[in-house]
Amino acid sequence: MKPACCIGGAGVICACGAGKDALWNGLQTGRSCFALPAGRVNSALADRYPVFLIPKKDIPAGRGSLSLRYFLTAAQEAFSQAGVTPQQLAGLCTGVCVGTSVDASFHCFDSYARWSKNALEEKDVDILQDYFSSSTAMAAAKEYGFTGPVQTVVTACASGTDAIGLAASWINMGVCDAVLCGGTDEINLIPYDGFIRLLIASKEKCKPFSKNRAGINIGEGASALLLLSRSAAEKLGVAPAGFVLGYANVCDGYHPTAPDPQGKGLAGAVSGALKQSGLQAADMAFINAHATASQANDAAEAFVFNQLLAGVPICATKGVTGHMLGAAGAVEAVISLLCLNHGQVTPSWGFEEEDPALHLVPVTQNEAVSKTCAVSCSLAFGGCNAALILGGRHYGA
Amino acid sequence: MALDLYIEGFAVCAQEPKPEDFSPWFEARRLRRVDGLSARLLLSACRALDMAGQPVMQEKPFGLSLGVGPGSLQNTCKFMDSILQDGDELSSPTAFAGSVHNAPGLTLSLFLNLRGPCVTSGQFNTSFGAALLTARAFLHNGMAPYVLLAVGDSLNPVARALNGQYPARLAYTPAPDTAPVQAAAFLLSPQKTPASKARIMDFDFTFAQPAYCPAVGEDWAPLAAAPAIQLCGLLERPGHHFTLTASSLGVCSFLKGESFYAYQK
Numbered sequence: 001m002k003p004a005c006c007i008g009g010a011g012v013i014c015a016c017g018a019g020k021d022a023l024w025n026g027l028q029t030g031r032s033c034f035a036l037p038a039g040r041v042n043s044a045l046a047d048r049y050p051v052f053l054i055p056k057k058d059i060p061a062g063r064g065s066l067s068l069r070y071f072l073t074a075a076q077e078a079f080s081q082a083g084v085t086p087q088q089l090a091g092l093c094t095g096v097c098v099g100t101s102v103d104a105s106f107h108c109f110d111s112y113a114r115w116s117k118n119a120l121e122e123k124d125v126d127i128l129q130d131y132f133s134s135s136t137a138m139a140a141a142k143e144y145g146f147t148g149p150v151q152t153v154v155t156a157c158a159s160g161t162d163a164i165g166l167a168a169s170w171i172n173m174g175v176c177d178a179v180l181c182g183g184t185d186e187i188n189l190i191p192y193d194g195f196i197r198l199l200i201a202s203k204e205k206c207k208p209f210s211k212n213r214a215g216i217n218i219g220e221g222a223s224a225l226l227l228l229s230r231s232a233a234e235k236l237g238v239a240p241a242g243f244v245l246g247y248a249n250v251c252d253g254y255h256p257t258a259p260d261p262q263g264k265g266l267a268g269a270v271s272g273a274l275k276q277s278g279l280q281a282a283d284m285a286f287i288n289a290h291a292t293a294s295q296a297n298d299a300a301e302a303f304v305f306n307q308l309l310a311g312v313p314i315c316a317t318k319g320v321t322g323h324m325l326g327a328a329g330a331v332e333a334v335i336s337l338l339c340l341n342h343g344q345v346t347p348s349w350g351f352e353e354e355d356p357a358l359h360l361v362p363v364t365q366n367e368a369v370s371k372t373c374a375v376s377c378s379l380a381f382g383g384c385n386a387a388l389i390l391g392g393r394h395y396g397a
Numbered sequence: 398m399a400l401d402l403y404i405e406g407f408a409v410c411a412q413e414p415k416p417e418d419f420s421p422w423f424e425a426r427r428l429r430r431v432d433g434l435s436a437r438l439l440l441s442a443c444r445a446l447d448m449a450g451q452p453v454m455q456e457k458p459f460g461l462s463l464g465v466g467p468g469s470l471q472n473t474c475k476f477m478d479s480i481l482q483d484g485d486e487l488s489s490p491t492a493f494a495g496s497v498h499n500a501p502g503l504t505l506s507l508f509l510n511l512r513g514p515c516v517t518s519g520q521f522n523t524s525f526g527a528a529l530l531t532a533r534a535f536l537h538n539g540m541a542p543y544v545l546l547a548v549g550d551s552l553n554p555v556a557r558a559l560n561g562q563y564p565a566r567l568a569y570t571p572a573p574d575t576a577p578v579q580a581a582a583f584l585l586s587p588q589k590t591p592a593s594k595a596r597i598m599d600f601d602f603t604f605a606q607p608a609y610c611p612a613v614g615e616d617w618a619p620l621a622a623a624p625a626i627q628l629c630g631l632l633e634r635p636g637h638h639f640t641l642t643a644s645s646l647g648v649c650s651f652l653k654g655e656s657f658y659a660y661q662k
Contacts, residue, residue: 043485044484044485044486045485045486095604096604101497101498104467104468104498104519104520105467105468105473105496105498106467106468106470106473106474107473109477109480111555112474112477112555113477113481115555116478116481128555131467132467132521133521133646134646135520135521137520138520138604138646138647138648141604141647142604142647146604147603147604148603148604149526149527149530149602149603149604150520150523150527150603150604150648151518151520151527151530151531152518152519152520152527153516153517153518154465154468154498154499154517154518154519155498155499155502155515155516155517156497156498156499162516166516166531166534169534169537169538170530170534172537172538173533173534173537175530189480190473190476190477190493190496191493193480193485193488193493194476194488194490194493194494194496195493196485197488197489197490197493198490198493198494199490247538248514248540249514249515249516249540250512250513250514250515251461251502251503251506251511251512251513251514251515252506253503253506253507253510253511253512254507255503256494256495256497256500256503257494264512265512268512272540276538380499381494381497381499381500381503382497382498382499382500382502382503382515382517383502383503383506383507383515384499384502384515384516
């Protein structure tokens with residue numbers, strides 16, 4: 001039976017540039033914009049800790065926060081791939097579900113600093129008004145005239161994965177005919193300082209799953225996926241670019257910033273997503289790992305993959321994109337889709353040396369795959385673990 | 398959206414929780430590092446579980462759907478204060494970790510031993526509808542046998558001060574005299590049980606649907622928890638049927654149900 005939830009189109013913007021072609025090129029070559037965030041982050045630490053930035057030439061102009069502009073840029077590509085216009089979708093029950101972290105946080109640091117000195121300026125009221133009265137999800141719904149549910153998912157670094165999973169559940173429940181979903185986040189002082197002060201940021205390019213891994217590099221980006229019910233896809237004449245086959249989220253309840261060392265929550269999420277999809281580990285072409293290159297994350301993931309998904313190739317992509325926080329899972333869902341539709345898993349850039357404690361070596365060169373579905377995982381502060389099972393365009397053919 | 402959800406237990410936290418409020422379940426010392434928003438959500442959740450006759454501390458595969466307005470502003474401001482006072486190099490990692498929107502999710506899952514799905518929604522006044530929709534998805538997909546839905550706010554001094562100065566310009570800025578401590582929780586089931594207190598029969602959560610959205614009264618506090626607290630009030634009231642409409646920022650929640658609770662009391 002054909003899956004109920006189709007991916008009509010997808011779009012992306014990240015340190016590789018704008019668009020899926022730029023991302024695919026970055027995944028092939030390992031090249032992307034990795035630099036100190038001078039001019040973007042006003043921190044005394046900004047001369048030591050580089051990040052993955054969207055190249056200047058690709059930063060979309062316009063009004064609203066960067067996170068909103070990134071998401072709308074990705075959304076346009078998703079509509080274009082699907083061959084539909086927002087106007088066509090506005091005639092259906094179309095929702096918007098966006099995962100984010102920075103975009104939903106009270107990150108108006110300069111205004112806050114002025115307020116704390118009793119020196120608030122008129123412009124601060126506009127900045128605070130923007131923050132307290134809108135969100136990327138609401139702004140996107142308004143921009144495109146969509147009238148279905150609107151949700152901002154804030155499960156930290158699992159937000160993007162959860163947003164896609166919940167959006168798929170809206171389709172499966174019959175709540176929506178279509179959902180524009182994904183994730184978005186921008187570089188900002190708060191997470192920049194925060195991750196460095198938690199001592200999990202690296203001064204070098206991250207090395208996922210490596211013995212000598214030294215932490216994460218934060219990044220920025222967005223992706224948007226246009227999900228359609230099967231009947232909406234048929235009505236609109238959209239040939240699916242892929243499918244959302246399963247989703248689950250399980251909480252660790254272990255620690256505010258570290259996963260359970262044996263990945264209990266992640267194991268539950270992967271098992272739950274597989275169960276929902278009706279598939280087995282052996283059906284998976286590859287795993288897109290969260291693979292932040294922090295000691296704790298990579299160890300917990302390795303434990304679970306060795307237990308539940310032994311033998312399935314693993315790809316780790318944050319060596320090209322950085323850790324895009326609330327957008328990470330959503331961009332990685334698009335990466336998974338690209339790999340499935342190209343029949344190829346891309347190298348895990350940054351991986352250098354096997355860690356004997358992990359018993360895991362990720363894919364290091366392009367590898368052909370013939371299976372048509374994959375699992376994409378995200379782990380987050382607060383103990384959230386989420387997994388998606390995605391099918392490529394040939395799934396079920 | 399046709400929907401059958403059963404409310405097994407519900408509770409409001411209307412005042413700042415004191416350590417002794419938790420004494421039926423936890424030692425006060427366990428709460429030393431719990432921030433205000435998490436404490437309010439936790440107390441509401443304990444009471445809702447208790448009312449439903451469910452174990453509070455025992456490990457359980459229940460889901461958790463949180464709605465938190467703008468997240469833990471208390472911790473976000475603490476983190477920014479630490480940057481301002483101590484500089485970037487000595488800013489507080491603890492405050493940063495606590496500022497993450499779903500940090501209260503960790504507190505609740507730790508204390509209540511919840512091992513099901515956990516998702517937090519953060520969109521100011523409209524978080525309740527989003528969290529209810531998520532709870533519905535968890536139950537519909539069989540991801541959990543019960544879902545704890547909890548909604549709360551963390552008000553910040555900047556927003557309060559700005560509201561005094563610019564009342565018409567900011568949507569999510571409670572008036573300076575708004576009670577700063579509000580949270581509510583519900584335990585939801587997909588099936589009717591002997592503990593069921595109410596049934597939610599219909600629920601719409603849509604953007605810009607004026608048909609369902611009458612003007613919001615002036616006494617309506619612009620907070621994430623407001624509709625949840627309103628719902629608790631409706632459940633307490635005698636009478637079978639209730640409707641709840643909440644509208645803000647173009648997003649509308651419309652909910653229709655019947656209460657058994659007043660007749661059980």
